Amino acid sequence: MNQSLWNQVLDRFREFGSDPGALERDGILDLLSGAELQAGAEGHVLLVGSTFIQRLVQNRYSQDLVTALREVTHNPEALLEVQVNAASLPKRKRRPKSSTQGEAPVSVRTSGSLPLHSEVLPVWNHHLNARYTFDNYVVGVCNQFAHAAAVAIANNPSKAYNPFYVFGNVGLGKTHLVNAVGNMMAQQFPDLKILYITTESFLNEMVSSIKFAKMNEFRERYRKIDVLIMDDIQFLSGKERTQEEFFYTFNALYENGKQIVLSSDCMPNDIPTLEGRLKSRFGWGLIADIQIPDFETKVEILKEKMLQERINLPTDVVYFLANTVKSNIRELEGAMIRLGAYGTLMSKPITIEIARKLLSDLMPTSRDTVSVDRILQEVAEYYKVLPKEIRSKKRHKTLVTARHIAVYLIRDLTQKSYPEIGRELGGRDHSTAIYSFKLIEERLESDPEISADIGFLKKKLEQSE
Numbered sequence: 001m002n003q004s005l006w007n008q009v010l011d012r013f014r015e016f017g018s019d020p021g022a023l024e025r026d027g028i029l030d031l032l033s034g035a036e037l038q039a040g041a042e043g044h045v046l047l048v049g050s051t052f053i054q055r056l057v058q059n060r061y062s063q064d065l066v067t068a069l070r071e072v073t074h075n076p077e078a079l080l081e082v083q084v085n086a087a088s089l090p091k092r093k094r095r096p097k098s099s100t101q102g103e104a105p106v107s108v109r110t111s112g113s114l115p116l117h118s119e120v121l122p123v124w125n126h127h128l129n130a131r132y133t134f135d136n137y138v139v140g141v142c143n144q145f146a147h148a149a150a151v152a153i154a155n156n157p158s159k160a161y162n163p164f165y166v167f168g169n170v171g172l173g174k175t176h177l178v179n180a181v182g183n184m185m186a187q188q189f190p191d192l193k194i195l196y197i198t199t200e201s202f203l204n205e206m207v208s209s210i211k212f213a214k215m216n217e218f219r220e221r222y223r224k225i226d227v228l229i230m231d232d233i234q235f236l237s238g239k240e241r242t243q244e245e246f247f248y249t250f251n252a253l254y255e256n257g258k259q260i261v262l263s264s265d266c267m268p269n270d271i272p273t274l275e276g277r278l279k280s281r282f283g284w285g286l287i288a289d290i291q292i293p294d295f296e297t298k299v300e301i302l303k304e305k306m307l308q309e310r311i312n313l314p315t316d317v318v319y320f321l322a323n324t325v326k327s328n329i330r331e332l333e334g335a336m337i338r339l340g341a342y343g344t345l346m347s348k349p350i351t352i353e354i355a356r357k358l359l360s361d362l363m364p365t366s367r368d369t370v371s372v373d374r375i376l377q378e379v380a381e382y383y384k385v386l387p388k389e390i391r392s393k394k395r396h397k398t399l400v401t402a403r404h405i406a407v408y409l410i411r412d413l414t415q416k417s418y419p420e421i422g423r424e425l426g427g428r429d430h431s432t433a434i435y436s437f438k439l440i441e442e443r444l445e446s447d448p449e450i451s452a453d454i455g456f457l458k459k460k461l462e463q464s465e
Contacts, residue, residue, distance in 0.1 A: 005072065006037035006046075012068040013061075027338070028061060036085065043079030044069060052309070052341075054082050059129065063198060076208040126186060126194040128229075131308070132179035138304050140297030143173065146288035150177050153259065154184035157192065157227055161286035163250075163260035165233075167267060168290030170417065171330030174263040177290070178229050181261055185227055194227040199235040203242050219245075223252045229261040233282075237272045238429055250281055260285075265419075272427020298322040298332060305333050311340030313350055320352050324359060335359050370413045370461055372424050378457055379406045391426040405450075407436035409457060 010032060036047040046065075048054050057065065062082070070078045134154075139147045146168075152160040164181075168174055182194050209218035222228070228249075236243050253260055264271065268282040293301065299322045306313060313321075313336065321339075325332040342358055343350045376387040383402040390403050403425065410421050411433070418430040418437075425433070443450045 006035065008072045009037065009065065009068045012072055013065055027341075028056060031056070040081055043081060045081045045083055047083055047085040049085060051084050054084050055131070056337075057082050059131070063201060067200075067204065070204075076204075076211065126182060126196060128182040128186065128194065128196045129175075129179045130183065132176040133183050134180045136304055136308065137173070137176055137180055138297060138301045140293055140300070142291040142293045142297055143168075143177070146177060146290050149286055149288050150181050151184075153261070154181045155188070157185055157189065157259040158257050162254070163262055163282060163285040165262045165264065165268065165282050165285065165287045166290065167264045167287070169292065169328070170265055170420075171328035171332075172290045172292065173329050174265075174290060175231055178231060178261050178263050182227065182229050185259075192226040193224060194229070195222075195225050196229040196231070198231045199233055199242075202230065202246065203235075203239060206242060206245055219249070222249045223256075225253065225258060227259040227261070228253055231263050232265070233262045234264045234266060234271050236278070237274055237427060240275075243275050243278060247275070247278055247281075250278070254281070254284075266423075272423065292326075293329065295322050298325070298329075301329060301332065302336055305336055306340075309337060309340060311336060311343075313339060313343075316352055317350050317355050320355055321359075372410055372414065372416065375409050375413065375461060376406055378461055379409065382453070382457060391424075393426065404436040404440050405453065405457070407433050408440035408454065409461070411437045413458070413461060 010029070014029060031053050032048070034049060035053075038045045038047065046057075048057065062080070066078070066080050069080055070076055134147075134151060137147065146166050149161060149164060150166070153162075153164050166174055166177060179196060182196050185192055186194055206215075206218060209215050236246060250260065262282060267287070268274065268279040271279070299318060302313075302318050302321060305311075306318075317339065321332060321335055325335055338358060339350050339355055342348070342354070348354070373387070376390055379402050380387045380390060383398055383405075385399055385402055389399055390406055392399075407421055407425065410416050410424065411418070416424065418433040421433040422428040422430045440450065440454070444454060
């Protein structure tokens, strides 16, 4: 297949994909630049250079890549299969076709949603990540209650706690936990129809079904599920049509005694613009939270992840990582993988000094101490408005400018992601935050007034902190 198609997909993925910081930390764009996209029997096949890249795509970027492929090809049903290019593997490292226990097979379907035509994939596909199990889920004080509840539900679906709603900040292991629930159920109750899906995938399926007049198929398929595991439910925010459809799906499943498992980054009542009837239903069962892990738990998580990825880091470097990465398990894992890749590629032992240089972007800096409230206060005073007005839905010119400036400064001076910034500013969508940041970024080069405003505010914020 013409490689220009893959370049188009990669460009689209780069535009809207995961947090740019995550893309840079994982180096995924560089790792995928040499991949090959080919036509397959049931869609497209992406050939990557190693099982490491394949797992990285599977665990973090599959849905974004599928979305990019569908947009570029104008095919809402396009599927993507990720395979390791056999020609890129050294002969001494080749493995038998059958996978060992706990490892993902080389060929993994990563469509991220149910196919619209059953004949494409006749065997039920639960879309669970086989690598996320209770066996490799590290339990600490931060997640002990959520873990105990999850195990109880996996052993007794629809009868223990229904629905089960787990929440916590980004990167704390919610996806691992809900996948572990599904994997244990699939092992113990093989006849159950289990589906793991992200809220974004649910939305994409629904939009595609509306477009091709297949809503009856869509509804019937979801009503027949025995266990629905839906990740990132907070992205229902602001999507009225999707909320309505999910409301009826939830009711149908609940009334028929089917298990519902939901994950979010916040409590139901804290999801902006979520309908009251959904907030109420999400609280019918059990709500459990996952807190930031303590030092000892992070060390154990690192040991488990190193075992899975066959990475060997010295104990002092492991302790250094656990101290440096303060809150996010995903960043912790990304830092470990970066150090492991450097040690392998450069054939050098990893020391604390090397780790400090390679992870300088994760090191605590003064910019971590600038609070969102402080930024909003300074921006509000400068533009003679109120902080609450910046968070409001008002749209007069001065407020809109102040809002754009606030988004730019929060992104530039803090570690907040775009979704977090959107929520900080009155529950706006992450795409709105991205638009504001890029708008100011472009105007800085051509608008001296905006440049002066940003310079003055940054200097004042840095001096005050």
